[in-house]
Amino acid sequence: MTLLLTLLATTSEEHHPILMPPLAFAGVAFAVFLVLGVTTWSFRDVANRHSQKFGNSSSDHHTGH
Numbered sequence: 756m757t758l759l760l761t762l763l764a765t766t767s768e769e770h771h772p773i774l775m776p777p778l779a780f781a782g783v784a785f786a787v788f789l790v791l792g793v794t795t796w797s798f799r800d801v802a803n804r805h806s807q808k809f810g811n812s813s814s815d816h817h818t819g820h
Contacts, residue, residue, distance in 0.1 A: 775783075
């Protein structure tokens with residue numbers, strides 16, 4: 756009886772098709788992380804490039820205290 760129930764349980768499972776193959780999901784994830792990494796890399800050292808504009812103005816405002 757348990758063999759019959761096991762066979763019925765395994766045959767009654769529905770297989771849902773997935774949107775893409777699993778490797779395509781990995782490719783999409785890799786592409787997203789690559790774009791985010793390139794974006795982050797492009798903004799590296801931005802604060803140091805603009806520190807001359809703001810560095811002198813903060814040193815000119817001494818209150819003398």
